[in-house]
Amino acid sequence: MRFLHTSDWHLGRSFHREDLLAAQAAFVDHLVETVTAERVDCVLVSGDVYDRALPGVDAVRLCDEALARLAARTRVVVIAGNHDSARRLGFGSALMDAAGVHVRTDFAAVGEPVIVGDAAVYGIPYLEPELVRHPWELDERSHAAALTEAMRRVREDAAARAERSVVLAHAFVTGGESSESERDISVGGSSQVSASVFEGVDYAALGHLHGAWRITDRVRYSGSPLAYSFSEEKHVKGSWLIDLREDGVASEFVEAPVPRRLARLKGRLDDLLGDPAHEALEDRWLQVTLTDARRPSAAMERLRRRFPHTLVLGFEPAGGGTDGARTWSGRVRERSALEIAGDFVAEVTDGPATGAERALLHEAFEACRRKEALA
Structure with missing residues (x-):
């Protein structure tokens, strides 16, 4: 089985007011050409298809065109990232399944795979810890707890199957490095999750970090197809071409076109x-x-x-x-929104934020995150 792993398209994003839609369209052309030339069995899109929950009309049009062109050549599995609106991205997913485009945005369905040849492909969309804690009866609100439970459900289903297993996930896995263009997903502590959570699967196609990081041979980030901050100056952008073989994983990095260095x-x-x-x-x-x-x-x-x-x-x-x-x-730089807000309070009150003020700020940020995740 041959997969093409890509993520973090961020359709509709600009670069310091420079319109990137033409460059993003050129990447779609490149992706379609790669699928055809390399005879790809399935394209894995690991979240952040759009740059915001309410994408512009041109971004939606480009996404529609991209998925239609890919579906004419291969199967596609897409998950929602933290920039996407799960409800909007998932609209019509049941109908798109019939066309070979499998959009997975519902956390309740993480244990239900898409069967592609002899592989079971599990889509784990971005998991907002507060939204899954109660339905999944988790002991704590954290990214580690949410992803661990999601993978428990994946393993439970995979154990009853003969197919090899592939997982798409959108998270910050230890071993990768962040850039200035990713949105902070920390929740009252570390946003990072150990790569060991993916033990037992044949390949984990990760999204969220914008660099192409090889955490292990079987756990990788493809990174974004374009640079979205100057901190990505040294990045080489592209997608992973992944072959699942009997003796393991064979990979090749396919570089994407660069609009301007x-x-x-x-x-x-x-x-x-x-x-x-x-x-x-x-x-x-x-x-x-x-x-x-x-x-x-x-x-x-x-x-x-x-x-x-x-x-x-x-x-x-x-x-x-x-x-x-x-x-x-x-x-x-490298400070969370909560820390920046705390600095503002200190600036205007001539003293550090009190415990009650920090708790109120934290509650406000969490409410905004939940509202955006449900948009």
Whole structure:
């Protein structure tokens, strides 16, 4: 059996106001060509098909076109990610089953596989811990508890079958590295889950992290097909071509087309504009950080004369400048929404958030997450 593992399309997303729909359409063309050329038996799409719960019309049209083109050539299994609305993505799934497109968004059905040849393919959509805790009678509210119970149900069903088992899941599994473009899914603690939860399956096709990470030979992230933040500058984007063989898993990484490469530059404005070593970066999307002692006037306009695709401009004076203040992006990087909100409370009240205030903020964020998951 040959599978093509992809995820995190984020259809409808832009890149610092640059429209990516044409680049996403080019990726769909590439995906269809790969399916045909490599005689793929099934495409696995491991969540975050859309970038938001209410996707735009153009994004929906592209998704419809992609699934129709793939269904004309192979089988497709899709799960919902944390960016998707499970209800909206799952609309019409019973009808689409007949066409060979199997959309799995209901957590209650994680133990019901799609049979593709001699493989049982189990779709585990993104599991919001609070939404599954009571129906599944879990002892704790955590990603680890939710995914462990989902895999228990998968193993229970797989034990009664002769087919090999493949799992799609959307989660943060230990061993991968996050980038700046993934939405935080932590719930009052660690969002990470051990890869050991997938022990016993022939292959686990993961989604959520945007890099192509090989956690083990049998547990992998395909990553997003396009870069969605400058932190992904070094990523190689694409999909995993997976062959299930009697003696294990054989894999090949199929690189995706790159609409425009990324780069980051840092230095004094005059140096950046005059250095011939930067000629190769003139056609790239750039994030530029200026280190001049004083903020240069018309800096973006001057940069774009040489580097027309400069998208982000930051300012970090050498030596910390006159007040040593960090940029906003630097202060919030790798901090959760709850921590940032706590910092805001401290800023406006001249003191750290109290336990009661933090509990109220946590409750508010959790209510927003539940509402979005049910959208």
